[in-house]
Amino acid sequence: xxxxIQNDLEKLQNREKAKQMQRFFKTGKGEYGEGxxxxxxxxxxxxxxASKYKAVVSLDDIHVLMNSNxxxxxxxxxxxxxxxxxxxxxxxxxxxxxxxxxxxxYAVNNWDIVxxxxxxxxxxxxxxxxxxxxxKLAKSENLWEQRISMIACMHDIKKGEYETTLEIADLLxxxxxxxxxxxxxxxxxxxxxQDLQVxxxxxxxxxxxxxxxxxRYAIEKFPKDRRQAFLKGYV
Numbered sequence: 001x002x003x004x005i006q007n008d009l010e011k012l013q014n015r016e017k018a019k020q021m022q023r024f025f026k027t028g029k030g031e032y033g034e035g036x037x038x039x040x041x042x043x044x045x046x047x048x049x050a051s052k053y054k055a056v057v058s059l060d061d062i063h064v065l066m067n068s069n070x071x072x073x074x075x076x077x078x079x080x081x082x083x084x085x086x087x088x089x090x091x092x093x094x095x096x097x098x099x100x101x102x103x104x105x106y107a108v109n110n111w112d113i114v115x116x117x118x119x120x121x122x123x124x125x126x127x128x129x130x131x132x133x134x135x136k137l138a139k140s141e142n143l144w145e146q147r148i149s150m151i152a153c154m155h156d157i158k159k160g161e162y163e164t165t166l167e168i169a170d171l172l173x174x175x176x177x178x179x180x181x182x183x184x185x186x187x188x189x190x191x192x193x194q195d196l197q198v199x200x201x202x203x204x205x206x207x208x209x210x211x212x213x214x215x216r217y218a219i220e221k222f223p224k225d226r227r228q229a230f231l232k233g234y235v
Contacts, residue, residue: 001053002061005080008049009072014040025071025110032143032179033110039072043112046072050079057084059100066107074107078117085121098125102133109144111179118148123155131164138171143179146172150183157190162198165191169202173210185217192221200226208233 018040027033057080065077085097101108101121108114126134137149150172153165169184192199199218207215207230219227229235 002064012041012045037070041072046076047079050076054083066104075113078113082120105145114147115151118151119154123152127155138168147183153187162191178213181211181214185214188218189220204235
């Protein structure tokens with residue numbers, strides 16, 4: 001089945017768009033997406049193909065797709081994995097997919113792949129469970145595992161639970177990479193949509209030393225005067 005999915009994806013390839021995407025996703029030497037290969041497909045096109053095969057795809061098929069050096073193969077595999085996770089009724093079957101995900105983090109290796117899966121699989125599974133795996137991922141030396149740990153918190157946030165998110169945010173707050181700054185800021189912004197004061201309290205003692213990108217993301221939903229206060233350090 002994986003060959004059929006690959007063929008469907010490759011029929012839609014757009015060489016010009018692929019070149020643009022390789023620049024956008026920083027695939028040059030020394031960049032975060034170094035060596036990644038693109039076909040030039042849109043996300044809706046990949047979701048459509050994933051939906052087409054959701055009833056027949058297996059974990060073995062997804063494994064093959066995730067081990068491809070073609071970005072769209074891996075992203076479509078993640079869409080398929082999320083669909084497969086959502087279909088499961090028992091905790092045992094869901095855990096099998098969570099374990100599969102954690103064993104394949106090496107292939108969840110760009111921000112769009114992380115952001116399409118971390119909260120939908122790992123975050124969903126961990127709600128009201130032990131969160132130690134998130135702290136292990138946050139302390140990993142792998143950029144993408146660190147981003148997974150932060151984005152997985154989205155599910156907790158939507159359920160009104162913020163403690164783990166704030167702890168992970170603190171662990172990653174002074175990370176060297178802007179993709180982590182953006183992830184931390186994004187999750188703080190998501191909290192602010194539900195409880196502005198929680199994010200405000202977190203930022204009060206950190207805004208003067210945290211990365212500027214992270215701060216700007218975090219205060220995006222704040223009233224203008226409060227945003228200006230944080231940016232100027234008058235808190």
